[in-house]
Amino acid sequence: MSAMSNVNWDRRTVLRAAMGMAAAGGLAACGGNTGRSSSGEGLTQYFHAYGEAGTEQAIKRYAKAYKEANVTTQWITGSNFENKLFPALLTKNAPDVFEFHPQLQMVTSGQVADLSDIINPVKDDFNPADIASHTVDGKIYGVRMIDDPQFFYYRPSLFEKAKVEVPQTLEELIEVIDKLTTSKVKGAFLGNDITPVQSPLIWSAGADTLNDKNEIAYHTDAVADGLSQLRKLFTSGNLLLDAPADWWDPSAFTQGLTAIQWCGMWAMPVIQKALGDDVGIFPFPKVGDSGKFSVTNGGWSMFVNAKSKNLDAAKEYVKWLWIDQKEYQEDWALSYGFHIPPRTSIAQSATKLKSGLPAEGVKLFSEYGHFDNIAWTQSMIASVNDVIANSVRKGGSPEASLDACDKKVNAELKKLFG
Amino acid sequence: MSTTTKLDLTDAAPAKPEKARPRRSLRANSTLNFWLFTSPFLIGLVIFVFVPMGWSIYLSFFEARFTVSPSEFIGLDNYKAILDNPDFTGSLVTFTVFAAFIVPTTWALSLGLALLVHRLTFMKAFFRSVFFIPTAVSYVAAALIWKMSIFNGVRFGLANTVIGWFGVENTAWLANPDPPWYWLVIVTLRLWLQAGFYMILFLAALQNIPAELYEAASIDGAKPGWQTFRYITLPQLRATSTAVILLLLIAAYQAFDEFWNLLGKATWGQPPLVELYKTALGESQDYGQGSAGAVILTVLILIITLFQGKIMGFGRGEESK
Numbered sequence: 001m002s003a004m005s006n007v008n009w010d011r012r013t014v015l016r017a018a019m020g021m022a023a024a025g026g027l028a029a030c031g032g033n034t035g036r037s038s039s040g041e042g043l044t045q046y047f048h049a050y051g052e053a054g055t056e057q058a059i060k061r062y063a064k065a066y067k068e069a070n071v072t073t074q075w076i077t078g079s080n081f082e083n084k085l086f087p088a089l090l091t092k093n094a095p096d097v098f099e100f101h102p103q104l105q106m107v108t109s110g111q112v113a114d115l116s117d118i119i120n121p122v123k124d125d126f127n128p129a130d131i132a133s134h135t136v137d138g139k140i141y142g143v144r145m146i147d148d149p150q151f152f153y154y155r156p157s158l159f160e161k162a163k164v165e166v167p168q169t170l171e172e173l174i175e176v177i178d179k180l181t182t183s184k185v186k187g188a189f190l191g192n193d194i195t196p197v198q199s200p201l202i203w204s205a206g207a208d209t210l211n212d213k214n215e216i217a218y219h220t221d222a223v224a225d226g227l228s229q230l231r232k233l234f235t236s237g238n239l240l241l242d243a244p245a246d247w248w249d250p251s252a253f254t255q256g257l258t259a260i261q262w263c264g265m266w267a268m269p270v271i272q273k274a275l276g277d278d279v280g281i282f283p284f285p286k287v288g289d290s291g292k293f294s295v296t297n298g299g300w301s302m303f304v305n306a307k308s309k310n311l312d313a314a315k316e317y318v319k320w321l322w323i324d325q326k327e328y329q330e331d332w333a334l335s336y337g338f339h340i341p342p343r344t345s346i347a348q349s350a351t352k353l354k355s356g357l358p359a360e361g362v363k364l365f366s367e368y369g370h371f372d373n374i375a376w377t378q379s380m381i382a383s384v385n386d387v388i389a390n391s392v393r394k395g396g397s398p399e400a401s402l403d404a405c406d407k408k409v410n411a412e413l414k415k416l417f418g
Numbered sequence: 419m420s421t422t423t424k425l426d427l428t429d430a431a432p433a434k435p436e437k438a439r440p441r442r443s444l445r446a447n448s449t450l451n452f453w454l455f456t457s458p459f460l461i462g463l464v465i466f467v468f469v470p471m472g473w474s475i476y477l478s479f480f481e482a483r484f485t486v487s488p489s490e491f492i493g494l495d496n497y498k499a500i501l502d503n504p505d506f507t508g509s510l511v512t513f514t515v516f517a518a519f520i521v522p523t524t525w526a527l528s529l530g531l532a533l534l535v536h537r538l539t540f541m542k543a544f545f546r547s548v549f550f551i552p553t554a555v556s557y558v559a560a561a562l563i564w565k566m567s568i569f570n571g572v573r574f575g576l577a578n579t580v581i582g583w584f585g586v587e588n589t590a591w592l593a594n595p596d597p598p599w600y601w602l603v604i605v606t607l608r609l610w611l612q613a614g615f616y617m618i619l620f621l622a623a624l625q626n627i628p629a630e631l632y633e634a635a636s637i638d639g640a641k642p643g644w645q646t647f648r649y650i651t652l653p654q655l656r657a658t659s660t661a662v663i664l665l666l667l668i669a670a671y672q673a674f675d676e677f678w679n680l681l682g683k684a685t686w687g688q689p690p691l692v693e694l695y696k697t698a699l700g701e702s703q704d705y706g707q708g709s710a711g712a713v714i715l716t717v718l719i720l721i722i723t724l725f726q727g728k729i730m731g732f733g734r735g736e737e738s739k
Contacts, residue, residue, distance in 0.1 A: 080700075087699050090486055105703070109484035192571075192593050193683045234594075241590035242571025257572055307598070382683075384702040386505075389685040394595050404504075415483065 025238060041069040041313035046088070046098035048081035048300075051249055052266060054338035062321055062328045069313050071097075075131035082378055089305060096314040099145065099300045102134045102374040104416055106303070107141050113306040114139045118319040122343075130342045133372040134301060141303065143322040145332065147341035148298035149365035150264045151281045153250070153271060158185070158259045159280075166280070170204070170229050170287045177238045180259040186240035188260040191247035194230065194392050195385045196262050196296075199370065200284035201226045202384075203294035207383075209376045214417055216409055218384070219402045227391045227398035229287070234392050250274075264298060265361045266337030281360055283368045284371060297369040299339070375416065377398070382410040474709040482706035496710035500697070506711055509690045510718065516689075517670035520608060524525075525659065525664050528613045532620030533647075546621070550614040557675035560611055561706045565592065565680050569603045604687065607676050612669070616662050623658035627651065659731040663722060671719050692713050 047059055056075045063071035074095065076084050081100075088094050089111050106112045119140045123131055130144040146304060159165070162180050167173040177187030190197050205222035233239060240258045245251040253261035254274035263271075271279055283293040302322050304314045321328060326346055333341040334352050340362060341347045353362050383405045391401040420493050473486070478496050480488035499504050535545050554562070566585065567589040568576045578588045591599045640646050652659075673689040681687050698708020 083695075083700055086484075086703050090484075106483060111484065118494040195683050237587075240571070241593035242565075242569070242575075244566040244570045244572065244575075254574075379703075382696070385683045386685050389683060393593065393684075394686065 010241070041310045043069045043071045043096040043310055043314055043317055044074060044093075045071060045317075046074050046076060046081075046085055046095040048099065049075055050266075050336070052270075055332075055336050058332060058336065062325070062332075065328075066317060066320055069310070069317060071317060089307075094305050094307065096305055096308040096310050097302060097318055098305065099141075099302055101299075102142055102301060102372050103377050104136065104375045105377050105379075107136050107374075108416060109358045110306050112141045113304040113311060113315065114141060115143060115304060115315065115318065116140045118315055118323060119143060122323055125343050125345050127298075127342045127344065127347075129369075129371040130299075133374055134372060142301035143318055143416055144299060144301045144342035145322055145329070146299050147365065147369075148264045148266055148300075148339055149340050149361055149369055150200075150262065150296040150298055151283050151361070151364055152188075152260050153267075154260045154280050154282065155275065155278050156280050157346040162259075166282045167285045169285050169291065170201075170226060173285050174233050174236070175230060177233065177260065178236060181238040185256060186258045187238040188233075188262075189240040189243060189252045189258040190245065190262050192242055193385070193388065194234065195388050196247045196285060197230075197297055198384050198388050200294045200296055201287060204284045204291050204371050205287035206290040206292055209373055209380070210413075212412060214375050216406055216413075219406055221288065221320045224402060225400040226287040227387070227401070230388075231395060231398075232393045235371075235395075239240075253320065264337075265358075265365075266339055268338045268358060268361065270337075279357060281357065281364065283364050293368045294370055295368040297365060297371050299342070299372075375413075377412060377416070379412050380409045383412075429647070476709075477705050478709035478713050480706050482704070482709070484703045486705050488706065492706070496704075496706045497714070500707050500711040500714065502698075503693075503707075505685065505688065506690065506693045506697070509688050509693045510715075513671055513673070513689050514688065516673075517667055518667070520605065520670055521663055521666040524609060524612050524616060525662055527609055528616035528662070529620050529655070529659075531613060531617040532624055533651075535617065536621055536624045546618075549617050552610050553612070553615040555611065556613060558679055560607055561676040561679035564603055564607045564676075592680055595684070600681060600684075600687055603680060604676060607671075607680075610677075612666075616666070619658055619662055620655065623655050624651070627654045656731075660727075663730065666724060667722060667726060669720060671715065671722075703722050 045059075045063065047056075049056070056073075059075070060073050063073055078084070085095075085098055085100060089098075100106075116139050121133075123140070126144065127147065131140060132145065134140050134142040134144065154166070158180055159176075162176075164176045164179050167176045173188075179187075181187040191269070198332040199209065202218045202223055205220060205226045207220045207223050208217040211217040240252055243252045243257065245331075247262055248264060248270050250261065250263050252258050253263065254271060283295045286292060302318050304311065304318055308314050326343065327344060329341060330346050330350065333339040333346070334350055338352065338358055338361070340353065341350060347353070347362075352358060386408075387398075387401040387405045390396040390404070391398040435600060477486065477488065479491060479493060481490040481492050481495075482488035530548050532654070535542060535549065538545060555649070565652070570578070571588060571590040571593065572578065572583065573588055575588075577591065581589065589599060591603050627650070635646055635650055636642070640649065672691060674691040674695070677687060677689050677692050678695070694711045696702065696706050697711060698705050702708075
């Protein structure tokens, strides 16, 4: 018999043992997945789940290579990264480092740290538009990791078969989509809720989200007319809707469910692998008489939580990974999906982007790309989402939808700028 | 072989019976036990329910954008703002209509299933499990199955394949609000997920109805079937029905997961909780206005619950029925 059998298990002993186990459990929890280590600082970083294979492993590999701190990665799946990030930033478990898009309210509410001191020495090597989109009152609040142009992918063979040319205007696009639609293949896929093309529609109509004075600039006749045309397209039956994978995934295009798809440059390797040379790209066509071609420049940036207990260590890590480690930056931009490196020196040496379709993507990005406007916040974007929902999908008046949007955006602008 | 432990009897027991040791009264022990067993839950309830509720009420009177520790008192401005938000007020109206439909539908379906399963003479446990298992599926997982496999808009979606057999073209079930097929998706999902749980409640209640009642009714000439159901079964299920309707009403206003996952960036079919989530935890990060909406929704649910309780006699004693 073991010695344990001789223990007198009275109530006190049981209580003592239970408390001991609870304490041990607590200590074990402290040493769990917190990112803290006995040597050096512990940092936590948030990433949304990228669709390209190998990205999660890459981010964790970079973090592991950093010797000054133990960096834990939270790889957040699902399509609502901001809904997980924003509440987390209010808690003690907020990430020290996180990726997001430049947003003015995060600066005004003191959620993101000024990174000017680490970026300024290499500022000239960054795309000036990327620097501008992260700057408020001369201070730079984030490091751009990747630029992600978004445009239309199409199948030249299907265009040839339908005897149509690459459209130059929204009217032509609607006609082309009509001619490409068959009983098996829909003409185009603009995302299940059509919101991915809301900003290009504004830019292609010769308008902008906000003007230089941070006033509403999207509410124009041309934009309202563009919304009416999108409504016509939506009701034509020629759009692919309710696809199992949404617009950021090229499955609908590669599986032959659609002849044209709005998607990002990140999907280019997968699309080329599936369709070979039978792939072309074109920007969002002109809307109205004063229209211009447009390409959305998405992309992601690294930010440091200004309230982090490890602020200096977090800044050091961001500097190490996204400023000093050019090899990792190039790997991140070009080894999985295709992204344009925001560092000029890396972009210029990126041979994968020098020829063929990738080079064309870079050209469209350079000629027609629209960068983030830090004052165009998530709340304003959501207000324009409602315009698409109400006027394009529900059939309401574009003017009335834009008026309702104005009310919400003006309230937001008032809160931001007074 | 006896398994009784033999006691050491070297110290013989005194001839005179020992006076009973003083013990804590049963009442004292009961009180101790009550607190011992309930306090962990009460502490959890206070920390995770009452404190957040109180904090939410506090926040609703403050300007609380991007913070839950605000300093600027703004009185009722958040209440005015949320009531001026057509998306929120519209969601309250929509979901009152939704509740008016889904509550009786789920009630009838779950009662129907319970009656069917109750009368089964074979494979009763099997069918009980079949109808109950969906209850164990998460709303998020079920919503994704409905959205991506059954009701997607491509030709190989299950629903589109079936309607295709009858020559009907592919339908966008969720992306297009006109016609509002999205309600079909939502209602079928909700019924699939909920009916089994309420069926179990009704089954338990059905098993508690004394057989003598049916025998007496039979002797008095009541016909089996509708007459027995109408005059015996249904009245005997009154307490359960009241509880089921109460739970269904609250669930209708608290709907979130499946709507969030099915409809995404829509402005229709949005439950109040989704609107509040967007206001407080989503793009706007306005915890003050979101809290004001939560208070309004809580009061609304309270009023409807009390009203329903008054009509159906929830909480009344058996004798008062």
